[in-house]
Amino acid sequence: MNYKFAPIYFLLFFVSISFSQTKIKDAQSSYPVSYATVSFNNGNGLFANDEGEFVFTKKLYPDIDTLYISALGYKDLTVATSNLPNTILMDTETNALDEVLITAKIDRKFKEEKVKPYLDDDYYHCWLPTIESEIAVYFSNPDPALKKITKVLFPITLESKDWEKRKRSNADKKPFSTLFKVNFYNNDNGFPGKEIINRTIVFRVTEKDGDQFILDVSDEDIFIPESGVFVSLQVLGYTDDKGKLLSNKKYKEIKSNDGSIIKIPTNFRPLLPFTDKIPQSRTFVKRVFINGNQWTRFEKGSNFQSTLLQSGLNNYGIGLTYNVYKD
Template identity: 45%
Template sequence: MKTIVLLTFLCLASSVWGQRHTILDQEDNTPISYATISFGNGNGLFADEDGKFLFYQKWYSDIDSLYISALGYKEKALATQKLPKTILLEKDVSELKEVFLVSEKKRKYKTKKISSEIHDDYFKCWLPTVESEISVYFPKPYEKDTKIATVYLPVKMEESNRRSGQKQRFSTLFKMQFYSKGKDGYPDKRLPYENIIFEITDEDKANFELDIEEYGVYMPKEGLFISIQVLGYTDKNGKLEQTKKYSEIETRKGIVKVPTTFRPLLPFTDKQEGYQTYTRRIFFKNRTWQRFDPNYSKNNNLLKIGHTNYGMGVKYYLYEED
């Protein structure tokens, strides 16, 4: 009897924990950090720093295929019924050719700062989900070499306007990327800088300062877009938690999948001119950018009150001649 119970327990444990998979480079078997795993229906998740992700069939019973992608690699489609424990991705030579290294020199520079726009109103904030990537356009402020030293990210820690006595703890992992400006004014090609992975917790300030000087990000003459994207909450060791990123709600029209929102919230502002903020759903195949303007949605509350831009700020180094 004990043997039967033990075997039953092991089978159940295997059905839960045996669904962990690892994404590796096909050539050298090194982990591919924070790869994107799309379900093909607008939902998905991310691998962690070690290229691992959890796919539990009970969570995603309606998903029959996964589409796995990462910067510098060819996308791979796999059936969920025969999902291997180890998934190998092939390098994309066309993307790798674009990567370059910037030679840093010690030069004199002046500092220019564009302040972020901060407020603490829940109803004027964007609610982040793992589905959405937000980018903000910054024109080049100077004809000569211009380097981005710091990015200022306004954040709201509480998930409502109510101030309770007990502080709600959280630790959220984000990814930052950079894009060129296309001829249509929208974000275009991803610029060849490495992903910047960073963590924001409830202990941070409302004006979160991210030092990116070491990454050597220089402004193209047409300016660039800076994007941020939620990866998910982390555990106490700073590792990305593998949890379900949406809930299912039954309606008259059937089951609706509602994305989980994460803290911190992102304050949008009406104090910046024009429409400089763009968003996209990263788990869709085409991943089309949309400008956050009245054409984006007639029902969006932020647009109704004129809060059309995420109030991101930056600090530049404006270099003098050699």
């Protein structure tokens, strides 16, 4: 994607942003709360950037009177949009991670194990990411041995610039630069439960990463709970060439037959390939800004009307590399 702007347009964009940015900060430290979720409670919302900044004006969102703000490790916050302050302060949630496994540095011998990702370059086998959706994949824990996740392998599908050449491995790919957020949850009766790390992890993906992005989390001390772990992925939006989250237009506005305006979430690249090669249904999806932020298993009979499910493609095939420590 081309992020070059003519100088005059860039100036207008900068001026507009400078008068409409709101910053979210930690109430105790005054540090920015990076990538906080800002929900409109109508099925739509947006995310703050790494500096805790987001853009909200009544001109952009005339029908929104309240913001619902949440972030990992902080108490949820409700803020009126009338006279929206330049700075919003959030208080930490002291008991949010009371079940986190805390382990000292491990020097024991280990064996490296790997769950291979499921790759696919077929456009029609793919999920089109939107900022309203988070995808979580379950990994069981087969035995009591201590296991530390070191890498997560996210399959992605690249699109050829020339549709007629899409099946050629050497075809030029459409460029993109997209920021994702990853999270790790414990198993709560078969559904994603509490977060098991107290840090927001984001990473940028471009077409140069090929058909999988390998995220190294070996420094994070993420241990697989006895009942298994959920690994989730959520798109935050496009970035500039330095990885800074842009104030992308998150929704397309379409006029319905009765004259009302319907907001349709924008799709972001890259595409995420789904597979029918996994026997169990272990992929879960939630609409972050609607349905009470509740997880739903991605399978036939659920609330999702998806061509993927109609084709039997009900799992996103994330891969893992982890260390299994010996006694």
